[in-house]
Amino acid sequence: MAAEGKKISSASLLDLKAELARQQQLVRQERANPELRNERLARERTKHTTSWLKTNKGVTERGYQDLIQQAHDTKTLARAEAALKAKAALYERMSTGNIESMIHGPISNCTVALTHWLHARLEHSYQDAEGGSGHEDGRASDGEDAEDSYASEAARAYQEEMVEYKDEFGRTRQCMRKDLPDDVHDRIQGFRGYRGNFVAGGSAGQSTYSRSGTAPELMSADMRREAEREAWTADATSAVTSRASKTSSYRRTALQEIHRGPVHYETVRQEEIRNLGTAYFRFSANEEERKRQMESLDRLREQTLKGRNTREKVAERRKAKMQERLAKIRRKKGLPVDEALNSKPDTPEASTTGTEEQEEEIDLFLDHMAEQAKILADAEQEAKKTKRL
Secondary structure, three states: OOOOOOOOOHHHHHHHHHHHHHHHHHHHHHHHOHHHHHHHHHHHHHHOOOHHHOOOOOHHHHHHHHHHHHHHHHHHHHHHHHHHHHHHHHHHHHHHOOOHHHHOOOOOOOOOOHHHHHHHHHHHHHHHHOOOOOOOOOOOOOHHHHHHHHHHHHHHHHHOOEEEEEOOOOOEEEEEHHHOOHHHHHHHHOOHHHOOEEEEOOOOOOEEEEOOOOOOOOOOHHHHHHHHHHHHHHHHHHHHHHHHHHHHHHHHHHHHHHHOOOOOHHHHHOOOOOOOOOOOOOOOOOHHHHHHHHHHHHHHHHHHHHHHHHHHHHHHHHHHHHHHHHHHHHHHHOOOOOHHHHOOOOOHHHHOOHHHHHHHHHHHHHHHHHHHHHHHHHHHHHHHHHHHO
């Protein structure tokens, strides 16, 4: 049986014919005018654009602002770098004393005496190292106030500098210069005659360092510093060597005079931070208190030895009782008895009866417990005394 065809309404048929006529007319127009076809294709492309091709609002404006800011930052960085380089060059010239060409330049009207900047800084550093009283008197210009600020900063940096030194035991220590011990500070006082004198000479901006005024004037800054370093090294070595030979006897005599008695380890320790082990006992620096602590330790030792002997005797009695019981059990069962089990100990306690042995054992045990309690009480008292000290 043939399949029935799909029924199409008259309205649908009219719409199809109208659409076909419209498309035929459009094709005829595009053939007559090709520009119409291009416009239609362009409209179709714009309709099918995706969201990935869209841009946010203000992107172009923000990119332009970023370019302007980047150019501004580059200029600022270049100016800062140039200023820092100029400051570094100025500081280097001020440190070496080579600033003669700058006096007649852009800063010729500056009130600060730049030629004496290095001199003031070093002079104040030496005064602080030697415990000097401060700045020199007789300053008459406002420019020298700036020198004071430079000198105070240099002196503070000099005092806070970390230095190494050797103590009286030959050990290397490290601390700030202002925290040096008194004996090391005395060595620095001994260098007073070797630091030299600064003599202003030549043209402005130049200086000459001389020991007793005999050093040559035509020396570069590097040669002058090297000569100063060698002189300081030689003088310091000789001073330390001569003082080290007197340190041991001098220190022991001084300690004996201070403490007026024998010198012990705690006397010379000087609160040294060192791990001395678990068995270390810190004795008092006071001689009478030290004797009491020694007597207490001796008493504790005697009590410990006595308790140890008591425990050994109790263990021997228990062993003898155990052997006697084993021998009785073997005899009851008809087993051979060893000579070691059958033999009686030579101690007088073994010849007493069982009741007397038990009573004596109980008495010894009670005495031992009382001694242990007394030892603990004494130890607590000693710990409290040590904590108070």
